[in-house]
Amino acid sequence: MKIIAIMNHFGVLAKEAPIEELHKKLLAENYRIIYPEDVDDLMELVDNNAKVCGVVFDWDTWSVLLPKNISGLNEQLPMYAFSSQRTQLEIDVDDLGLNLHFFEYAFDAVDEIAARIQRGTDAYFDAILPPFTKALFRYVDEGKYTFCTPGHMGGTAFQQSPVGSLFYDFFGANTMKSDISVSVSELGSLLDHSGPHREAENYIADAFNADRSYMVTNGTSTANKIVGMYAAPAGSTILVDRNCHKSLTHLMIMSDVTPIYFRPTRNAWGILGGIPRSEFARETIEARVKQTPGASWPVHAVITNSTYDGLLYNTDYIKQTLDVKSIHFDSAWVPYTNFSPIYKGLCGMSGTRVPGKVIYETQSTHKLLAAFSQASMIHIKGEFEEETFNEAFMMHTSTSPHYGIVASIETSAAMMKGNTGKRLMENSILRAVRFRKEIKKIKASSESWFFDVWQPEGESLAPCCWNLTPGAEWHGFKNIDEGHMFLDPIKVTLLTPGMDKQGKMEEQGIPASIVAKYLDQHGIIVEKTGPYNLLFLFSIGINKTKALSLLRALNDFKRDYDRNAFVKEMLPSVYEQQPTFYAGMRIQELANGIHKLIRQHKLPELMFRAFETLPTMVMNPHAAFQKELHGEIEEVYVDEMIGRVSANMILPYPPGVPLVMPGEMLTEENRPTLEFIQMLCEIGAWYPGFETDIHGAYRQPDGRYTVKVIKNVQ
Numbered sequence: 270m271k272i273i274a275i276m277n278h279f280g281v282l283a284k285e286a287p288i289e290e291l292h293k294k295l296l297a298e299n300y301r302i303i304y305p306e307d308v309d310d311l312m313e314l315v316d317n318n319a320k321v322c323g324v325v326f327d328w329d330t331w332s333v334l335l336p337k338n339i340s341g342l343n344e345q346l347p348m349y350a351f352s353s354q355r356t357q358l359e360i361d362v363d364d365l366g367l368n369l370h371f372f373e374y375a376f377d378a379v380d381e382i383a384a385r386i387q388r389g390t391d392a393y394f395d396a397i398l399p400p401f402t403k404a405l406f407r408y409v410d411e412g413k414y415t416f417c418t419p420g421h422m423g424g425t426a427f428q429q430s431p432v433g434s435l436f437y438d439f440f441g442a443n444t445m446k447s448d449i450s451v452s453v454s455e456l457g458s459l460l461d462h463s464g465p466h467r468e469a470e471n472y473i474a475d476a477f478n479a480d481r482s483y484m485v486t487n488g489t490s491t492a493n494k495i496v497g498m499y500a501a502p503a504g505s506t507i508l509v510d511r512n513c514h515k516s517l518t519h520l521m522i523m524s525d526v527t528p529i530y531f532r533p534t535r536n537a538w539g540i541l542g543g544i545p546r547s548e549f550a551r552e553t554i555e556a557r558v559k560q561t562p563g564a565s566w567p568v569h570a571v572i573t574n575s576t577y578d579g580l581l582y583n584t585d586y587i588k589q590t591l592d593v594k595s596i597h598f599d600s601a602w603v604p605y606t607n608f609s610p611i612y613k614g615l616c617g618m619s620g621t622r623v624p625g626k627v628i629y630e631t632q633s634t635h636k637l638l639a640a641f642s643q644a645s646m647i648h649i650k651g652e653f654e655e656e657t658f659n660e661a662f663m664m665h666t667s668t669s670p671h672y673g674i675v676a677s678i679e680t681s682a683a684m685m686k687g688n689t690g691k692r693l694m695e696n697s698i699l700r701a702v703r704f705r706k707e708i709k710k711i712k713a714s715s716e717s718w719f720f721d722v723w724q725p726e727g728e729s730l731a732p733c734c735w736n737l738t739p740g741a742e743w744h745g746f747k748n749i750d751e752g753h754m755f756l757d758p759i760k761v762t763l764l765t766p767g768m769d770k771q772g773k774m775e776e777q778g779i780p781a782s783i784v785a786k787y788l789d790q791h792g793i794i795v796e797k798t799g800p801y802n803l804l805f806l807f808s809i810g811i812n813k814t815k816a817l818s819l820l821r822a823l824n825d826f827k828r829d830y831d832r833n834a835f836v837k838e839m840l841p842s843v844y845e846q847q848p849t850f851y852a853g854m855r856i857q858e859l860a861n862g863i864h865k866l867i868r869q870h871k872l873p874e875l876m877f878r879a880f881e882t883l884p885t886m887v888m889n890p891h892a893a894f895q896k897e898l899h900g901e902i903e904e905v906y907v908d909e910m911i912g913r914v915s916a917n918m919i920l921p922y923p924p925g926v927p928l929v930m931p932g933e934m935l936t937e938e939n940r941p942t943l944e945f946i947q948m949l950c951e952i953g954a955w956y957p958g959f960e961t962d963i964h965g966a967y968r969q970p971d972g973r974y975t976v977k978v979i980k981n982v983q
């Protein structure tokens with residue numbers, strides 16, 4: 270649908286009649302015409318309706334101010350100014366860089382005017398479409414016949430079969446026709462970086478402030494491996510955030526490297542406070558190299574930025590001080606940071622090159638921008654060996670990439686470019702801040718309990734990244750460095766009752782997992798659930814309706830909780846896990862039951878201590894996995910883990926941070942780690958439906974958990 274907005278000067282016949290003619294003509298050409306009431310109405314329309322592809326207005330009334338304002342929202346949007354013949358143009362509009370076309374109010378010129386508007390629309394679409402996507406659209410439009418893979422042949426194979434036809438109709442013709450083989454030469458190649466693919470990479474690098482960008486069609490899981498394979502040769506030592514994504518553990522399993530872990534701090538809620546500055550210091554690294562068997566000075570470092578809870582580092586400081594050849598910021602969760610000034614100095618690609626260092630940033634485009642699943646990017650700043658890097662790239666890339674994913678990666682970059690992208694970011698930041706204020710307001714006016722938000726105190730929260738200043742009470746971190754960590758406003762952490770800021774457990778509480786299950790039942794998926802905290806992401810896809818429905822669901826939870834509804838009624842999916850157990854149980858009994866278990870086990874303290882002392886690395890992850898492949902492993906109960914070397918990574922969700930890495934041994938000193946795992950198992954055993962998913966631990970029919978350890982190594 271193409272929409273043209275017309276702002277005319279009504280009441281003057283000489284002006285009304287030509288516009289009326291134009292209206293008819295444009296309708297015949299499949300445009301929809303909208304007449305905004307006033308300038309505000311027009312701006313609202315342009316801001317909120319992405320299908321507007323032109324604005325017609327009366328120059329004599331509005332002159333240059335109107336197009337300037339519109340351009341602030343979308344500098345590419347064509348504008349058509351009508352003026353009566355006598356008006357002189359007072360300014361040279363070309364100088365302003367406005368996409369402005371002039372017409373005179375005249376009779377019998379409508380065909381010519383409509384034709385020029387159509388050309389304007391075509392040029393507009395051409396200007397906003399990025400190169401690869403444009404080439405793909407064109408290819409599909411031309412409807413060429415191919416005799417190569419994929420075997421569905423533009424969908425025709427599906428249509429030969431009854432079930433295939435259902436599939437075809439569900440996904441639609443363009444999904445089929447745009448799924449084409451690498452042998453279509455006019456689209457270039459993702460693996461050779463040629464043709465429109467290469468143009469897309471350049472386009473993306475330009476948008477993301479990188480020297481070089483790569484599109485990855487198998488997620489940041491793969492992007493991380495590509496970067497690591499290239500930056501850390503076998504035998505080298507690397508610095509790895511202990512709070513790393515499992516793809517980095519997989520990298521260390523594939524490549525024979527020695528890890529030294531950065532140790533992030535955490536607060537009582539289990540929110541990770543990031544890696545303190547002392548961890549980046551030369552002396553700390555020197556001491557760790559000495560303690561670690563087989564380690565040498567690290568060549569490469571990997572840092573999760575932002576953390577899972579939305580904390581961003583002052584990356585400038587890290588880039589300047591950390592003494593390694595290359596630094597990789599795993600920014601899977603923040604692909605948008607280059608498009609708002611509030612993230613300046615807090616992301617991998619911000620600023621200029623750092624002499625003698627290569628900076629990598631990997632982003633899951635699909636996570637918080639608009640792209641298909643698995644869409645990911647690698648951005649690089651600094652000198653690197655392009656051909657060797659490409660060997661690592663190709664090693665992890667299918668020789669048959671999905672062009673729909675490629676086009677979506679590129680289109681997400683196009684969406685973020687220019688003023689329209691800036692508006693998208695501004696709106697999502699404002700929406701998040703508004704939501705935060707709303708929660709605070711309800712809490713302040715509520716006589717009993719309500720959810721709280723994790724954010725700086727004070728009424729007037731500016732829409733920016735909030736510094737975790739040392740000593741400030743709200744964040745709950747004891748030793749935070751000045752100017753080091755910042756909270757991203759769009760990552761909203763809600764707190765449930767049960768624990769205060771110092772980690773003191775209250776008499777009564779509502780564990781967050783219960784709220785998460787309730788929200789799930791109401792069609793709202795929580796991003797991450799801690800013991801008493803829930804994370805929500807206000808990405809560009811969150812509109813007013815979605816924010817409101819979350820607010821409503823939280824209110825509904827409070828209402829149902831306060832009237833002490835039955836579990837069966839409030840959490841039917843939990844009830845169904847074991848109807849006999851939950852029969853007659855009410856929500857407050859369930860909440861307090863789990864809360865009591867958490868209190869008994871001193872969860873906050875235990876979690877803190879569980880991550881405080883790292884297990885001992887007996888062999889690196891690569892060697893441990895090789896042992897597993899050679900069958901040199903056995904299964905033991907979790908309780909028998911002390912003194913044994915784990916073959917796998919053990920990682921509970923929540924908090925989604927590895928507790929034990931492959932090749933590591935728990936010693937007596939690590940008893941809290943073991944107790945933490947045991948506690949997670951116990952909650953699940955007591956309350957069906959509340960089992961923690963523990964990667965690397967296997968639940969046996971008797972309800973106990975086992976892990977795989979390496980034989981004959983103690």
Ligand SMILES: *Cc1c(COP(=O)(O)O)cnc(C)c1O
Nearest residue numbers: 488489490491514573599601633
């Ligand atoms: C999700 C995630 C990844 C993996 O990204 P995918 O695009 O899902 O493959 C890597 N690192 C971090 C920190 C993540 O959160």
